[in-house]
Amino acid sequence: MRVLICATEAPLPPTNGFRVMLTALTQEVRRTHDVRVLAFRSADQRTPRAECGELHLLPRPEAHSPAAIFATAHAAVRRRPLRADRLAAPMESALRAELDTFRPEVVHVTSGRLAGLGRVLAGRPSALGALDAMHLNVEARALVATGLRRRFLRAEVGRVRRFEATEYRRFGRIVVVTDADRAALHEVDPSLEITVIPNGVDVEFFSPDPRTRVDPRRIVFTGVMSYAPNVIAAEFLAREVFPRVRRNWPDARLAIVGRAPSPRVRALGDVPGVEVTGEVPDLRPWLRQSRVYACPMTSGTGIKNKLLEAMASGLPCVVTPLALQGLDVANGEQVLVATSAEDLARDVSRILADDDLATRLGAAAREHVRTQHDWDAVARRYVSVWEDVRLADGRPAVS
Secondary structure: OEEEEEEOOOOOOOOOHHHHHHHHHHHHHOOOOEEEEEEEEOOOOOOOOOOOOOEEEEEOOOOOOHHHHHHHHHHHHOOOOOOOOOOHHHHHHHHHHHHHHOOOOEEEEEOHHHHHHHHOOOOOOEEEEEEOOHHHHHHHHHHHOOHHHHHHHHHHHHHHHHHHHHHHHHOOEEEEOOHHHHHHHHHHOOOOOEEEOOOOEOOOOOOOOOOOOOOOOEEEEEOOOOOHHHHHHHHHHHHHHHHHHHHHOOOOEEEEEOOOOOHHHHHHHHOOOEEEEEOOOOOHHHHHOOOEEEEOOOOOOOOOHHHHHHHHOOOOEEEOHHHHOOOOOOEOOOEEEOOOHHHHHHHHHHHHHOHHHHHHHHHHHHHHHHHHOEHHHHHHHHHHHHHHHHHHHOOOOOO
């Protein structure tokens, strides 16, 4: 099967959750199918020395270019999300060229910000990797905004919901990573055909290293630290949960690890015992050398790749229920789950105090992601979706 993937970001380093997903998915699917990726190369990504036929890169449009400003103004007039067409419109001509030359049997568009491409794909088998319910992420950004920006984002939520309702139905199938995202999109448009496919994790890359010396008092939280839900979680962890842990463990330390920390996250470095690292060359030492992973998410959508990576590393994890979207795990078996700052601190303290508990939870967490979130299994589910939309269109496979 020939599959064309249109993506907002290229599957190139430096990594983030989306790029990791896209890289792993394309690598797995290419084992048995012909895959070509049409994607934007961001400013932080280097162009490969020799761009192969499997990858077609476009320069990512600058946010303040005349074209981007025009697209924003045009969207405002049409009551669309103000960035709805900033990426889709510049990709249209390249997409048309790929349709003529590569002649894909299925086109997979990801993420929801490219849903405007559905107009170009009319009459062709296509799927939209929305991944999450975009309007919920805008709501999360509004929570950490103030003043006029908060008012703007609250208005943007309505525009995004209308966009989801009108543009997503152009695709034969929508793919999201959690049941909660499916429910949120069905609330917007009950007619959408939605499949839930959880994200995967490179279990071997994030494997534990028995030679590593673990800091018995270090707690770690990871992620892109400019992302609003991570900012909220980091503040909650550092200002509400961690001080309660220090009452029983005065030598406990908290490492907040991840690139692009916002000013609010950088300010957490002033909290006693808290270290804000910024970007690190390799996340694995921070996971392997820590005693416990804390993931106190209170907003946001989708599977938490950072949590999958911590579990694959064999770290015992303390989480809020929201962090477990898309994961079929049980409190006390693979993770410890709590909601309040007091209860989260209690569970972190339990792991700091109990070697057997830490070992048991870490081993169970790793075994869970090894069996349930292996990228090979995830890729097979995507292929099944693509075959479904192709067959629904009535087109035979091309050998």
